[in-house]
Amino acid sequence: MSTPSDKPNSRRRFLRTSVALVPIASVAGCDLRSSPSSATTAGHASAASADAERSPYKPTFFDAKEWAFVQAAVDRLIPADAEGPGALDAGVPEFIDRQMETPYAHGATWYMQAPFQQGVPELGYQLKLVPRDVYRLGIAAVDRYCEKTHGKAFADLDAATRDAVLGALEKGSAPIDDVPPGVFFGQLLQNTREGYFCDPVHGGNRGMAAWKMIGFPGARADFMDFVNQNGKPYPYGPVSINGERS
Numbered sequence: 001m002s003t004p005s006d007k008p009n010s011r012r013r014f015l016r017t018s019v020a021l022v023p024i025a026s027v028a029g030c031d032l033r034s035s036p037s038s039a040t041t042a043g044h045a046s047a048a049s050a051d052a053e054r055s056p057y058k059p060t061f062f063d064a065k066e067w068a069f070v071q072a073a074v075d076r077l078i079p080a081d082a083e084g085p086g087a088l089d090a091g092v093p094e095f096i097d098r099q100m101e102t103p104y105a106h107g108a109t110w111y112m113q114a115p116f117q118q119g120v121p122e123l124g125y126q127l128k129l130v131p132r133d134v135y136r137l138g139i140a141a142v143d144r145y146c147e148k149t150h151g152k153a154f155a156d157l158d159a160a161t162r163d164a165v166l167g168a169l170e171k172g173s174a175p176i177d178d179v180p181p182g183v184f185f186g187q188l189l190q191n192t193r194e195g196y197f198c199d200p201v202h203g204g205n206r207g208m209a210a211w212k213m214i215g216f217p218g219a220r221a222d223f224m225d226f227v228n229q230n231g232k233p234y235p236y237g238p239v240s241i242n243g244e245r246s
Contacts, residue, residue, distance in 0.1 A: 057093075061100035061132070068155035069139045070096055074192045076162050084213035085206075087192055095195030095204030096135075105131040129179065131187060138184035141176035142169070199241045208246045211238040 059067045070093045080086030087093070099105050107130030116128040129137065139154075142165065146154045150161060157165070168174035169185035176184070195204030197211070199219065205211065211218055218238030226234060237246045 057091075057097075059093075059097040061097050061105075062135075065143070065153065065155075066135070066139045067093070067097075069143065069153070070135075072155040072157075072162060073166065073188060074195075076159060076166055077189060077192045078196055085209045087196055089206065090196050090210055091204045091206040092192055092195035095198060095202055096191045098203040099191060099195075100132050100135065107131070125183075127180075127183065129183075131191075134179055134184055134187045137178040138176070138187070141178045142174070142184070145174055145176050200244060201241050208238045208240060208244070212246060 062070060071088060074087035074092045074096075078087040078090075078092070080089055103109060110130070112128065112130070114128075116126060118126050143153045146152060146157060146165060150157055154162060154165060165174065166185065169176075169181040170189075172180070172182040174181045195202075197216075198204045200206065200208060208218060210216075215234060216238060217223070217234055217236065219241045220236070220239050223234075226232075239245050
């Protein structure tokens, strides 16, 4: 895994790639319950409410140690820099926690009957683990690996060591049990992307900061006045599904 400082503009390239990989409905906020990596509405509650702004978020799925892991991991996947906010600023951990209480995280719309047999990549996901299981087992496995290898849990490691651990997970070379390392990393990275670019109604993209950074207009009703204005920047800020403007 490349670190944010490896090359000039590496963050910008990463985020552009992320936008291309996140389903458009995840960004615009539509229901994608049929997609294994979709960002579905978590209780239809907006994270932009005044109460949520005033009080710290309390996770409902992750325990304290898991929560520390999620925060430490997403902070390295999308760190804050001069280009824009990081995953922590955008509320990505809150988004992921909310997702764990949706039908998506329970695998409610997946075919989850035996036999479970890993096939060729073209067949897609074949494990018996739903997203909640991937996180619960994967976080515990990574922490065990870190404690054995580095003497500390993942969240207690310095940034460079956390990057190295995430890189090993991405490559599939980290010897963790219970969950294939590449599967766990892929789940974490995909949900981090979704939480960073989703509509704020899903709990992430706080203040629509990610949309402002890339110039995405959000859920505006129409763009008829700008259809033929090729090459000109769109002059207005984004609008969320529930009418929040920035």
